[in-house]
Amino acid sequence: MLKGIAASQGIAVAKVYKLQQPVLEIERKAANPEEELAKLDAAFTKTVEDIEKIKEVASKSLAPEELAVFDAHLMMANDPELRGQIEESIKNEGINAEYATDQVASMMVSIFESMEDAYMRERAADIKDVTFRLKCNLCGKVIPNLSTIDEPVVIVAKDLTPSDTGSLNKEFAKGFATEIGGRTSHSAIMARSLEIPAVVGVTGILDAANEGDEVILDAINGEVILNPTAEQVAEYLKKGEEYQAEKEALKALKEQPSVSTDGHKVLLVGNIGSPKDAEGVIENGGEGVGLFRTEFLYMKSEDWPDEDTQYQAYKAVLEAMDGKPVVIRTLDIGGDKKLKYYEFEEEMNPFLGVRAVRFCLLRKDIFRTQLRALLRASAFGKLCIMFPMIATVGEFKEAKKCYEDARAELIAEGVKVGDDVEVGCMIEIPAAAVLADQIAKYADFFSIGTNDLIQYSMAADRMSQNVSYLYQPLNPSILRLIKMTIDGAHKNGKWCGMCGEMAGDEIAAPVLLGLGLDEFSMSATSILRARKMINGLSYEEMKVMAEKAVECDTMEEVQALVEASI
Ligand code: PEP
Ligand code: MG
Numbered sequence: 001m002l003k004g005i006a007a008s009q010g011i012a013v014a015k016v017y018k019l020q021q022p023v024l025e026i027e028r029k030a031a032n033p034e035e036e037l038a039k040l041d042a043a044f045t046k047t048v049e050d051i052e053k054i055k056e057v058a059s060k061s062l063a064p065e066e067l068a069v070f071d072a073h074l075m076m077a078n079d080p081e082l083r084g085q086i087e088e089s090i091k092n093e094g095i096n097a098e099y100a101t102d103q104v105a106s107m108m109v110s111i112f113e114s115m116e117d118a119y120m121r122e123r124a125a126d127i128k129d130v131t132f133r134l135k136c137n138l139c140g141k142v143i144p145n146l147s148t149i150d151e152p153v154v155i156v157a158k159d160l161t162p163s164d165t166g167s168l169n170k171e172f173a174k175g176f177a178t179e180i181g182g183r184t185s186h187s188a189i190m191a192r193s194l195e196i197p198a199v200v201g202v203t204g205i206l207d208a209a210n211e212g213d214e215v216i217l218d219a220i221n222g223e224v225i226l227n228p229t230a231e232q233v234a235e236y237l238k239k240g241e242e243y244q245a246e247k248e249a250l251k252a253l254k255e256q257p258s259v260s261t262d263g264h265k266v267l268l269v270g271n272i273g274s275p276k277d278a279e280g281v282i283e284n285g286g287e288g289v290g291l292f293r294t295e296f297l298y299m300k301s302e303d304w305p306d307e308d309t310q311y312q313a314y315k316a317v318l319e320a321m322d323g324k325p326v327v328i329r330t331l332d333i334g335g336d337k338k339l340k341y342y343e344f345e346e347e348m349n350p351f352l353g354v355r356a357v358r359f360c361l362l363r364k365d366i367f368r369t370q371l372r373a374l375l376r377a378s379a380f381g382k383l384c385i386m387f388p389m390i391a392t393v394g395e396f397k398e399a400k401k402c403y404e405d406a407r408a409e410l411i412a413e414g415v416k417v418g419d420d421v422e423v424g425c426m427i428e429i430p431a432a433a434v435l436a437d438q439i440a441k442y443a444d445f446f447s448i449g450t451n452d453l454i455q456y457s458m459a460a461d462r463m464s465q466n467v468s469y470l471y472q473p474l475n476p477s478i479l480r481l482i483k484m485t486i487d488g489a490h491k492n493g494k495w496c497g498m499c500g501e502m503a504g505d506e507i508a509a510p511v512l513l514g515l516g517l518d519e520f521s522m523s524a525t526s527i528l529r530a531r532k533m534i535n536g537l538s539y540e541e542m543k544v545m546a547e548k549a550v551e552c553d554t555m556e557e558v559q560a561l562v563e564a565s566i
Contacts, residue, residue, distance in 0.1 A: 290521020450500025514546025
């Protein structure tokens with residue numbers, strides 16, 4: 001049995017299909033430039049044709065957004081810059097086309113791989129994909145075409161390129177396991193869109209698996225079992241069927257409200273990092289967006305994103321959510337999140353330094369641009385704005401004043417803004433949780449950021465593996481801070497949500513329900529499972545249980561209490 005990362009859930013039992021890419025032996029040779037340029041021209045033409053064919057096959061199983069990757073590949077294959085550089089090198093150095101291509105490709109890949117932005121680094125995979133095809137066409141080698149597979153298989157490969165995943169036929173490709181890759185690698189994202197089980201980062205799988213071996217792919221636990229026993233096969237086939245049945249049953253909850261057995265209603269909403277993630281929230285039955293982390297917009301940019309760019313992004317989310325509430329968090333930068341176009345001052349403890357709203361209050365010009373963009377977008381749906389890392393009443397009031405100034409400015413300019421915008425406060429610093437009843441006089445709502453609230457309460461860096469045992473959402477101390485926050489909001493007639501990871505935790509949900517949390521914001525794929533749970537719980541019973549939980553000594557006691565009451 002080999003371990004990896006479950007990148008797309010499901011279970012598959014089939015035969016191994018080993019995807020072996022052709023091995024190219026490219027050597028530098030002196031050659032006639034004219035002949036090499038002609039060869040290059042033919043290879044580029046064939047590469048474009050190949051990608052067009054793959055796109056055509058992929059269009060039968062992928063959504064238009066996923067097909068965009070092939071448009072990007074076509075753009076690269078038609079890019080005069082890439083071609084020009086290879087041609088130059090053939091002409092200037094008098095070398096063979098495949099060597100020139102190899103050199104230019106490696107240089108471009110290393111430029112992209114060294115970029116700080118994760119999105120740009122991932123683009124290196126696209127350049128590799130396109131230029132590898134080009135080199136194969138130059139060398140007369142054929143890249144295996146996965147669309148020709150005609151029996152049920154689990155594909156085993158070093159990695160799958162976008163062209164490979166685009167050529168997969170779901171009828172026969174029952175899943176895949178790759179040596180490399182993480183949850184956000186290309187192949188992982190594609191597997192989730194195609195709903196094919198996938199385990200990535202399985203070190204040693206290529207050596208261990210032989211073509212035609214029987215294999216169990218457990219993409220729920222991230223395990224690959226080679227040559228299983230008959231009992232194991234029977235066990236996993238049953239598990240696979242149960243998983244499918246559960247998935248179907250969960251789908252039936254998509255349009256249902258999230259309501260306890262005794263009629264207490266809550267909202268189950270999604271966390272997103274970019275406008276296109278809104279679709280996943282809808283698909284998974286989300287009743288809104290509870291956290292749009294806008295920093296990714298800033299991190300992807302080459303410079304501070306301007307008002308119009310931001311306005312388009314916020315408007316896109318509000319429109320996609322079609323009147324459902326959308327909570328957008330203002331810029332949370334600093335700490336571990338850096339920008340390539342801005343040098344933060346060095347600090348001993350960046351997580352305790354100028355981050356989030358602290359930065360925005362120092363750079364009100366940047367804050368103003370974002371607030372104006374948000375307010376302009378507010379005309380297109382139900383917008384809730386919140387400020388991250390508020391520690392004091394004074395900070396909240398100052399941030400709210402910036403919001404009000406931007407609003408007055410836009411109205412004076414005759415720009416339409418929404419009239420039901422809510423302005424809320426993230427509670428992720430213990431001081432703010434303790435003083436929540438006072439902050440709630442000024443804020444329209446709260447959203448508890450438990451990822452930070454726990455790190456600051458426990459004085460345990462959330463990035464440090466060594467102290468990760470102190471990440472204890474169910475510790476009674478954390479539950480008390482949460483209770484203070486919720487009670488503080490309710491005392492002032494305000495609502496309270498949670499957007500930290502804890503909101504999607506199945507053991508925490510019953511306690512949070514009992515403490516009176518109104519909104520739970522989590523990754524889209526957790527929503528339906530959470531709804532199933534909430535819809536099966538009694539609010540009155542959970543209230544009694546939560547009262548006991550805050551009186552416990554340890555998180556283990558709380559855990560046992562929850563397990564006994566669900
Ligand atoms: C949190 O701190 O819980 C939170 C949601 O914000 P982030 O994880 O982006 O810091
Ligand atoms: Mg936070």
